[in-house]
Amino acid sequence: MTRDQGARVPLDVDISDAELERQLKETWSSKPGLWGAISTVDHKVVAGRYIATAFVFLILGGLLAMAMRLQLSQPEARFINPDRYNQIFTMHGSTMMFLFAVPVMEAMAAYLVPLMVGTRNIAFPRLNAFSYWIFLFGGILLWVAFALDTAPDVGWFAYVPLAGPQYAPGKRADLWAQMITFTEVAALAVAVEIAVTVFKQRAPGMSLDRIPVLVWAMLVMSFLVIMAMPAIMFSSTTLILDRLVGTHFYNPAEGGDALLWQHLFWFFGHPEVYIIFLPAVGMVSTILPAFVGRPLFGYMLLVMALITTGVLSFGLWVHHMFTVGLPRVGESFFTASSMSIAVPAGIQIFCWLATLWAGKPVYKTPLLFILGFIVTFVMGGMTGVMVASVPFDTQVHDTYFVVAHFHYVLIGGAVFPLIAAVYYWFPKMTGRMMSERLGRWSFWLIFCGFHLTFFPMHILGLWGMPRRIYTYQPELPWTSLNLFVSLSALVLAGGFLVFFVNAIRSRRNGLPAGSNPWGAATLEWATSSPPPPYNFRRIPVVSSLDPLTPGENELPVVAGLRTDRRELLVTSVVEALPQARESSTTDSVWPFWAAVATSVMLVWSIFTPWAVVWGSIPVAITLIGWFWPKGSPEDES
Amino acid sequence: MRVQSAGAMGNKMSARIWFGGAAAGLAALAAVVGWMREPRQYRASPPLTAALDQLRLMPNAISGTPPEVYFALGKPYETTAFDLSQGKRLYSWFGCSACHGEGTGGKGPSFIDGWWLYGPSMVSIVASIRDGRPHGMPAFRNRMTTDEIWQLAGYIKSLGAYTASVTATARNDEKTGRPAENRAPAALLFNQGPEPLHPDQGPTP
Numbered sequence: 001m002t003r004d005q006g007a008r009v010p011l012d013v014d015i016s017d018a019e020l021e022r023q024l025k026e027t028w029s030s031k032p033g034l035w036g037a038i039s040t041v042d043h044k045v046v047a048g049r050y051i052a053t054a055f056v057f058l059i060l061g062g063l064l065a066m067a068m069r070l071q072l073s074q075p076e077a078r079f080i081n082p083d084r085y086n087q088i089f090t091m092h093g094s095t096m097m098f099l100f101a102v103p104v105m106e107a108m109a110a111y112l113v114p115l116m117v118g119t120r121n122i123a124f125p126r127l128n129a130f131s132y133w134i135f136l137f138g139g140i141l142l143w144v145a146f147a148l149d150t151a152p153d154v155g156w157f158a159y160v161p162l163a164g165p166q167y168a169p170g171k172r173a174d175l176w177a178q179m180i181t182f183t184e185v186a187a188l189a190v191a192v193e194i195a196v197t198v199f200k201q202r203a204p205g206m207s208l209d210r211i212p213v214l215v216w217a218m219l220v221m222s223f224l225v226i227m228a229m230p231a232i233m234f235s236s237t238t239l240i241l242d243r244l245v246g247t248h249f250y251n252p253a254e255g256g257d258a259l260l261w262q263h264l265f266w267f268f269g270h271p272e273v274y275i276i277f278l279p280a281v282g283m284v285s286t287i288l289p290a291f292v293g294r295p296l297f298g299y300m301l302l303v304m305a306l307i308t309t310g311v312l313s314f315g316l317w318v319h320h321m322f323t324v325g326l327p328r329v330g331e332s333f334f335t336a337s338s339m340s341i342a343v344p345a346g347i348q349i350f351c352w353l354a355t356l357w358a359g360k361p362v363y364k365t366p367l368l369f370i371l372g373f374i375v376t377f378v379m380g381g382m383t384g385v386m387v388a389s390v391p392f393d394t395q396v397h398d399t400y401f402v403v404a405h406f407h408y409v410l411i412g413g414a415v416f417p418l419i420a421a422v423y424y425w426f427p428k429m430t431g432r433m434m435s436e437r438l439g440r441w442s443f444w445l446i447f448c449g450f451h452l453t454f455f456p457m458h459i460l461g462l463w464g465m466p467r468r469i470y471t472y473q474p475e476l477p478w479t480s481l482n483l484f485v486s487l488s489a490l491v492l493a494g495g496f497l498v499f500f501v502n503a504i505r506s507r508r509n510g511l512p513a514g515s516n517p518w519g520a521a522t523l524e525w526a527t528s529s530p531p532p533p534y535n536f537r538r539i540p541v542v543s544s545l546d547p548l549t550p551g552e553n554e555l556p557v558v559a560g561l562r563t564d565r566r567e568l569l570v571t572s573v574v575e576a577l578p579q580a581r582e583s584s585t586t587d588s589v590w591p592f593w594a595a596v597a598t599s600v601m602l603v604w605s606i607f608t609p610w611a612v613v614w615g616s617i618p619v620a621i622t623l624i625g626w627f628w629p630k631g632s633p634e635d636e637s
Numbered sequence: 638m639r640v641q642s643a644g645a646m647g648n649k650m651s652a653r654i655w656f657g658g659a660a661a662g663l664a665a666l667a668a669v670v671g672w673m674r675e676p677r678q679y680r681a682s683p684p685l686t687a688a689l690d691q692l693r694l695m696p697n698a699i700s701g702t703p704p705e706v707y708f709a710l711g712k713p714y715e716t717t718a719f720d721l722s723q724g725k726r727l728y729s730w731f732g733c734s735a736c737h738g739e740g741t742g743g744k745g746p747s748f749i750d751g752w753w754l755y756g757p758s759m760v761s762i763v764a765s766i767r768d769g770r771p772h773g774m775p776a777f778r779n780r781m782t783t784d785e786i787w788q789l790a791g792y793i794k795s796l797g798a799y800t801a802s803v804t805a806t807a808r809n810d811e812k813t814g815r816p817a818e819n820r821a822p823a824a825l826l827f828n829q830g831p832e833p834l835h836p837d838q839g840p841t842p
Contacts (some may be wrong), residue, residue: 081678082679084679161810164810166807169719169806170717243808253812
């Protein structure tokens with residue numbers, strides 16, 4: 001590394017480790033107190049909040065699911081009136097998709113990617129903080145609306161004309177559309193940060209073929225977000241315009257097109273499924289080797305499968321619309337493309353099976369959840385191939401068969417790996433192990449509860465039970481199975497309760513973890529648990545796919561970074577050759593105020609279009625404050 | 638070691654902040670939970686509708702006192718977008734436009750010219766729909782539920798309102814031949830020029 005000419009700036013060479021840690025800590029730590037907590041830009045703190053908030057929304061969405069199961073547990077039940085039921089299923093879907101699944105995956109990326117690529121903070125740290133606040137305010141907006149009995153009641157996909165001006169009076173659909181805007185702004189911000197972090201901030205030597213699979217998965221996910229989310233932001237904005245300003249994007253009577261909504265929504269909505277699933281693929285591929293005692297089988301195949309899935313996911317969206325009456329050729333094309341996604345998915349499954357086959361599995365909780373994932377996801381994939389065929393889909397469209405299918409792929413395909421990931425990375429995030437005994441309890445309760453809850457829904461769907469109904473007549477043959485499903489849902493909820501109890505208890509009372517409790521090979525395990533604010537005392541140098549391979553006790557490091565300002569290393573995209581020392585921004589309270597100003601503008605614009613004009617003034621002021629040079633050493637480069 | 642203890646300290650601090658924030662959030666949530674702004678009844682409860690049916694009209698069947706329960710409910714049929722929109726759908730489902738056009742009148746009187754033959758109160762309009770009126774207005778007592786009659790009355794009242802309301806009905810996708818319902822009251826529409834539309838009833842209000 002080159003040194004500064006003057007050599008007056010303090011560098012991390014020729015000083016003891018303790019002294020280096022002291023200087024780095026001074027430079028990278030946030031101030032104590034409330035304002036320090038609000039203004040922090042440490043990716044670990046921000047991502048930790050993101051994860052915790054997303055899990056709060058998982059609990060809330062889960063409670064809504066339990067409310068629906070209570071209502072459906074018997075025919076003609078009167079626990080919930082039809083209007084509230086419509087709000088509840090819309091809130092359940094919107095909360096789970098927009099406030100839990102996508103944010104939690106992006107938050108895991110924001111926490112893990114900088115550690116796994118060996119850098120000191122995420123790219124654009126203030127944008128990261130901004131993103132969290134926007135996400136939080138969007139979630140609060142939706143849930144306050146629910147508390148006020150004005151929650152959206154048009155389904156999580158808000159089809160027009162049902163959600164349009166003629167059939168959705170009041171502000172319910174507008175609140176849904178604006179919540180979308182909040183969460184998409186937040187998601188896009190994190191996606192950009194992840195992509196830049198992966199491309200430009202990898203540790204020296206971590207060429208593209210040495211990136212951990214999780215980081216690859218998060219990179220592909222980020223590109224899916226960047227390319228898919230604009231479609232939904234456009235559609236939610238035009239829906240608000242139709243409803244508030246009187247445009248006619250979706251109004252056939254004035255030359256608009258109601259079907260345009262479905263195309264735009266599913267052009268986002270199908271990649272969304274992979275935005276949730278691909279990180280899970282990365283998690284499984286990264287966790288598995290630590291529990292089978294051998295490296296992952298087929299690294300290159302898995303990475304190619306990830307990228308293929310990402311590309312293919314943009315060519316499938318019409319399979320959500322098979323029953324709207326599209327041309328036959330279109331339906332055939334999308335049947336074929338939907339079935340072809342099974343090829344990369346199959347490659348992934350076989351790579352994991354081969355890894356398991358050739359290794360010596362140690363059945364700890366994360367591995368149990370991964371095995372549960374493989375079983376459940378394969379079943380969900382099978383029903384996916386079934387509903388990819390038009391005649392079959394026409395039969396089961398809008399029935400509980402589809403409900404069963406997508407819960408199998410979403411919970412089986414994403415939540416199981418996510419829980420495995422929490423068990424696996426909890427020691428890194430908190431410095432403490434989660435209880436193995438409670439872990440096993442939570443796995444068996446969740447696994448059995450899940451299958452007992454959702455498998456009978458296939459049968460209910462084949463027996464003709466439609467989705468989104470708030471009750472059914474006792475003469476219909478669905479009564480006993482529905483009661484069974486509702487009781488099984490209690491088991492599933494119990495499993496999640498055990499999981500949350502375990503996490504909360506272990507956070508304070510768990511056994512100390514040490515830096516690498518699983519003997520894993522990726523870089524995040526090279527630093528202490530929890531990692532210090534600067535992540536690594538010295539930025540590591542990578543020379544293989546598994547930098548912490550057992551038996552190699554020495555990890556080469558980079559020297560020559562400044563310690564008096566937040567500084568990290570920028571490397572080339574392909575080979576990760578060092579290019580420059582780049583400063584990383586300091587803490588700032590302005591991202592918080594910018595998020596407040598943006599939220600005021602967005603919420604206000606539900607009621608009058610003039611909010612966009614007047615509300616943009618505070619946004620501009622806060623952005624000026626955000627970017628105004630403060631004379632800190634970080635401003636120099 | 639020092640790093641770890643600092644991390645633990647940070648955790649404790651942030652935990653306290655989060656606990657405080659969560660408590661404040663929950664308190665705020667609890668405060669607003671009781672404030673249900675726009676309840677929507679898909680099935681109105683029978684005792685309520687029975688009470689709503691108890692209008693006390695003046696002897697000439699023009700104006701009168703609405704049932705107490707209407708005020709206890711918060712005048713929903715005039716103030717919630719859902720009920721107004723339901724009223725609008727009932728307007729087309731029950732063929733009101735056959736005589737009243739799109740509110741502009743035809744064989745029957747207009748609703749948007751500022752004139753109310755039996756007065757602009759909800760009770761009068763409900764009574765007109767329920768019991769019918771001379772010169773051709775049929776009674777809908779046996780064709781609509783009480784809930785529906787009130788919804789329709791609320792919508793009709795909003796058509797010819799004298800003052801602007803923050804509550805609006807749903808907007809039509811189709812073009813309409815009259816101004817939108819959610820406009821501010823158009824003084825121009827009420828200004829009928831030198832020749833009043835209803836010369837038999839004196840000057841316009």
